[in-house]
Amino acid sequence: MMNDPLLPPTERRIPPTPTQRARRPGPAMSAKILATGLATTATLGLTAGYAFARNAQESQLTQTPQTHSDPAANNAQPVPNVSAQSNANSNNVSPNSVSPVVTTAPVVEITVPTLAPAQPGTNWNGANNQPSSGSR
Amino acid sequence: MIILSARDQHTVMGVTCRVEVDAINALQLVDDAFSQLRELEALWSRFVPTSDISRLNNANGMITHVDHRTMSLVETMKMAMTHTHGAFNPTRLPEQIALGDSRSLTSNSVTTLPSNATAFLSMDDVCVEPNGTVQLPLGMTLDAGGIGKGFAADLVAATLLSRGAQSVCVNVGGDIRVSSQPNHRRSWGVDVLSPIDDLVLSVVSLREGAIATSARSARLRDDHGVDNHIQGAHNTVAGVSVLASTGAWAEAWTKFLMATPDGLPELESYGLAGFIVFINGSTNATSNWKDFTEC
Numbered sequence: 001m002m003n004d005p006l007l008p009p010t011e012r013r014i015p016p017t018p019t020q021r022a023r024r025p026g027p028a029m030s031a032k033i034l035a036t037g038l039a040t041t042a043t044l045g046l047t048a049g050y051a052f053a054r055n056a057q058e059s060q061l062t063q064t065p066q067t068h069s070d071p072a073a074n075n076a077q078p079v080p081n082v083s084a085q086s087n088a089n090s091n092n093v094s095p096n097s098v099s100p101v102v103t104t105a106p107v108v109e110i111t112v113p114t115l116a117p118a119q120p121g122t123n124w125n126g127a128n129n130q131p132s133s134g135s136r
Numbered sequence: 137m138i139i140l141s142a143r144d145q146h147t148v149m150g151v152t153c154r155v156e157v158d159a160i161n162a163l164q165l166v167d168d169a170f171s172q173l174r175e176l177e178a179l180w181s182r183f184v185p186t187s188d189i190s191r192l193n194n195a196n197g198m199i200t201h202v203d204h205r206t207m208s209l210v211e212t213m214k215m216a217m218t219h220t221h222g223a224f225n226p227t228r229l230p231e232q233i234a235l236g237d238s239r240s241l242t243s244n245s246v247t248t249l250p251s252n253a254t255a256f257l258s259m260d261d262v263c264v265e266p267n268g269t270v271q272l273p274l275g276m277t278l279d280a281g282g283i284g285k286g287f288a289a290d291l292v293a294a295t296l297l298s299r300g301a302q303s304v305c306v307n308v309g310g311d312i313r314v315s316s317q318p319n320h321r322r323s324w325g326v327d328v329l330s331p332i333d334d335l336v337l338s339v340v341s342l343r344e345g346a347i348a349t350s351a352r353s354a355r356l357r358d359d360h361g362v363d364n365h366i367q368g369a370h371n372t373v374a375g376v377s378v379l380a381s382t383g384a385w386a387e388a389w390t391k392f393l394m395a396t397p398d399g400l401p402e403l404e405s406y407g408l409a410g411f412i413v414f415i416n417g418s419t420n421a422t423s424n425w426k427d428f429t430e431c
Binding site: 111112113114115116117118119120121122123124125128129130131132133 | 154156208211212215219287290305307310311312314322323324325326327328329330331334339340341342343344345346347348349351377379380381382384385386406407408409424427428429430
């Protein structure tokens with residue numbers, strides 16, 4: 001056998017009987033199995049790693065903080081109930097990015113002011129009153 | 137914590153705007169208010185060719201991308217036109233221009249409309265899409281006009297509160313919005329002036345909400361403008377004022393009252409308060425108007 005280059009040429013080899021336990025693979029075979037295993041593991045690991053990295057990047061893109069170009073949207077007061085949300089900033093990806101950029105249309109919530117009564121006050125101090133006289 | 141009070145006034149949107157703010161940073165907030173008012177003027181003026189309103193008016197039925205605040209304004213217009221049975225109608229700009237109301241009162245700018253522009257009886261066919269587009273039917277044009285001023289007052293007041301103001305009063309040419317933080321109960325006094333001689337006819341106190349006043353001769357200044365620019369106004373009415381939760385709604389309902397002076401009960405059925413000044417100088421008001429006035 002190639003694995004026994006130093007075996008004397010005259011020595012007779014006895015084939016193993018069926019009941020005999022098969023010979024354990026030699027060091028070279030073990031090395032091959034080990035190498036294959038390592039390669040497989042590395043391949044799977046890298047694939048999983050890339051997958052995780054890609055998922056993480058996509059997640060980061062979709063979780064870009066939404067902008068409120070209208071500060072009134074953050075107002076806790078019930079009126080004028082105008083709010084707007086935009087995810088247009090999700091396009092802010094560095095030019096070196098290799099992952100696909102998912103472009104979505106801005107989503108704007110449209111609301112109109114609620115029709116309700118005004119609340120009367122208790123101050124009629126004329127010194128600083130505002131004038132209401134039509135659109136002038 | 138020291139709360140300061142600051143006020144200022146400038147001409148924006150073709151009218152005198154007065155802003156008063158109670159806040160730690162009151163001076164800064166007053167400046168912010170006028171910056172936002174100018175921004176809204178650039179969006180909604182029919183005298184600015186690049187405004188959203190001008191672009192919509194000249195889109196010839198095509199889809200137009202607009203600012204989200206314009207989208208809300210158009211949606212508010214639609215709802216106001218429906219609620220007021222068409223008395224508030226922002227599509228009557230072609231008729232208004234035909235009467236001579238094409239020129240700005242503060243500059244030499246002129247409104248230009250497509251030749252097919254015409255008034256509509258409904259805004260039901262106006263499409264406002266969440267992706268930021270508005271599509272007007274072919275031939276429809278819009279005038280932000282009074283409701284734009286009322287809505288601007290609402291937006292500015294809300295912005296100021298969100299930036300730390302304790303109480304604000306935003307007056308955009310007579311469309312006044314007042315608002316306060318829940319723990320800051322300030323009342324604001326408003327003088328309702330006669331559309332005939334500018335005398336104070338009623339003094340109103342508001343803690344939260346808005347008052348809008350419309351006058352038949354609102355666009356008549358120094359013999360410049362038109363004498364009767366409010367289309368559909370009843371021939372006995374000189375001017376009206378309405379109290380509502382917001383400036384946009386108050387303004388829309390003034391158009392209803394201008395056209396329907398016997399509509400005070402309907403106004404009151406919504407919890408709104410109204411005040412009418414007739415051409416002959418007499419007045420009338422909803423029964424709840426006195427809740428806002430000094431007895």
